[in-house]
Amino acid sequence: MRIQHLRRTSKRKWRLAYLWDLLRSLVDRDMKLMYKRSALGIAWTLISPLLQLAVFVFVFQIILQVDIPQYASYVFCGLLIWTWFQNALFQATGVIISSRPLIRQPGFPIAILPVVIVTTGLIHFLLALPVLVVFLLIDGVQLTPLVLILPLLNIIQFALTVSIAYFLAALNVTFRDTQHTLGVVLQLLFYLTPIFYDLSSIPSEYWNLYGLNPLVHLVTCYRQILIWGVQPDWVALAIISGCTAIALPAGYLVFKRQSLRFVEEI
């Protein structure tokens, strides 16, 4: 009995070590593929949000003159979070179809694929973090110990993105235009998230509908701990975590079923 138990735990340990290796090698592959052919390499991760930031600053500080303190930090923070969310969802949606050889591999844990994509996004986010810190310092923000909550926010966003990715990737097997549709939806969602405008300018009668977008709360929480140095909106975080705790296993099952169906159909 005891030996069997020991063997089972060691087997589980081996399995976890293997999954970690697999995740690492697939993320490594994706990073390498992304930068192999670009002369700028990893710097490209920063250039895109920086350019976006420059445009927003020009439009909303010089043309429209929106009154938000520490505007550069405010927008850059939102952009980093949004970029991670958007890119991960967009790429993960097509992942079943683009990873056919891996899916056909016996014993391959298919469900790791969206996790790989979201992890790659997280790495980009972390790589850009020092730049955000520079902006914070330039804007005269005092960093508080609350910054240490950042990993928690990352974990919540990670889990949320993976859950949604599972559903979208599964849907894409049946409807191959999911990715295109998603592109449009994400663009709309970008404007419905307080990235370059202030949350307080939302009229209260729209708040209930507007607040359904989880990104609204996540972005706000990030800013609360990074820029404003106040406690994050714990209620919102709890609700998002609760929903994710249900959506993640459900998405996982749907994803697994659909990816098997995909292999069988062809």
Place this chain on the structure above:
Amino acid sequence: MQHGIVVENLGKWFSRFHAKKPVTFMEAVISGLRQMKPVEQFWALRHVSFTVAPGEMLGVIGHNGAGKSTLLQLLGGVAHPTEGKIQIRGRVGALLDLGAGMHGDLTGRENIYVMAIAAGLTRQAVSRRMDQIINFAELNRFIDNPVRTYSTGMMMRLAFSVAIHTDPDVLLIDEFLSVGDLSFQTKCLNRIADIKEQGCAIVFVSHDAGQVERLCDRALWLRRGEIVAYGEPEVVTGQYVSEMRSQTQQRTPHRPPQLTDAGSTLKVNENRFGSLDVEIRHIRLLPKAAMRSGEALAIEIDYQRQQSTIASAIFSVSVSQADGQKCIDINTSDMGWATVPLNDQGILRLSIDRLDLVAGEYFVDVGIYEQDWSYAYDFHWHVYPLTIESALTSKGLVIPPMRWDVVAENSLSEGAGSESVPQLKV
């Protein structure tokens, strides 16, 4: 417990969807979700049971669509059985679409890591085996170049080398032997024999019965998802091959039994050629297919028209020796019969008043051709044997009626042939 693979009463229910099954939201909405339902459902596999012990190799043969790939998918766990169960002990490795998971922009070494880890090895285990994998693939000098600079052969070698070095307990192989050149193929086979000896249970899918017979310890023959035969490779592949042959025979027209007595079977594209728009149903050699030189022979061609739009044709008959030497080669057109009108079926007879060929074995080849000779409707080549006997042996082709005579010439009194030799007449 001692089995690598145990499959019991396995079944897989498949749905085939409408070819125009909507693949986008818009199409689905427009067609009202009607075409989302499968149009055809069938058992891709049914009642399949077998076991493969460690160190044993099972060959699976069958035609396309017999369920071979489905079986591999189920064994690999990438599809779920509808009924029955599969027990597999240990890790499953696969040689399926080799090289499909490679990335051209990564180097050979980077690809090895990705492929081998995806196949179930830990990073550490891959590092330990790295040199072995590179050596086996014979890519030492190129291993740090991007794979896109490799030739197809190099890529296949790399992919095969990775797959074969993952030390699986169960290995699934799908028609792999087109990998690289002949010497590399031998190397692969040796390596497969090695891991088999180390206790790996192997399932090898092929439509090449010869390969299965050579390599496997047992064979399984699948037809339309069900087992036809399972057992000794020689027996199973033998049955498979003879079944294939008889199926071809079924597609050829019925022939009188006296002609099959000669042991010749009619095979499309082997001794039978043509579109079969007009078919030769019977050929009768009259009075019989064995005759004496100089006797009369009639060849009756019993034809059937499959395409009623064909109004006329050319009939051709040739008599040739077994080595292909043609002794007679004639056709209706050359003999001044410009068009032979066709009925739905009919008989055409060629009468040869004397057939003065030397003794031997011959073939009567018969063809029906399109009016412009552009192609054959049906041509039977070396199917109908003809035996000619003769009292006289001769090295030439023909023995026409002939005789020797001594010609007595009175003016040549001291001529050589003055004895009175009797006539020698054939």
